[in-house]
Amino acid sequence: MVNAIKKEEGIGSIENAKAFVEKIKTDEKWRLEVDAVKTNEERLGLAKAAGFDFTVAEFHEVSSAMSEEELAAVTGSGV
Numbered sequence: 001m002v003n004a005i006k007k008e009e010g011i012g013s014i015e016n017a018k019a020f021v022e023k024i025k026t027d028e029k030w031r032l033e034v035d036a037v038k039t040n041e042e043r044l045g046l047a048k049a050a051g052f053d054f055t056v057a058e059f060h061e062v063s064s065a066m067s068e069e070e071l072a073a074v075t076g077s078g079v
Contacts, residue, residue, distance in 0.1 A: 013054040017062040020052040024074045031074075 024031045037043045040056060047054070063071055 013058045014062060016047075016052045017054040017059045020047050020054065020059070021062060021066070021070075021074055023052075025070075 024034060034043060034046060037046055044054075044056065063074070066074075
């Protein structure tokens, strides 16, 4: 199970964005919950409420390193 990484543990927001994407890929229930949210602001709020603390820019940094197939798997869920 993928867990959110806490900033106070010294891990940056990029790692939280990676963990968020990984959870979308591996947890169907979570992916559906994120897909149900319509705006980027609401997605960020949902992510933060679940312990994933990152910005839109950090998410885009992570997603820019993804293959087209990986990105397609999360674009409906993308921030």
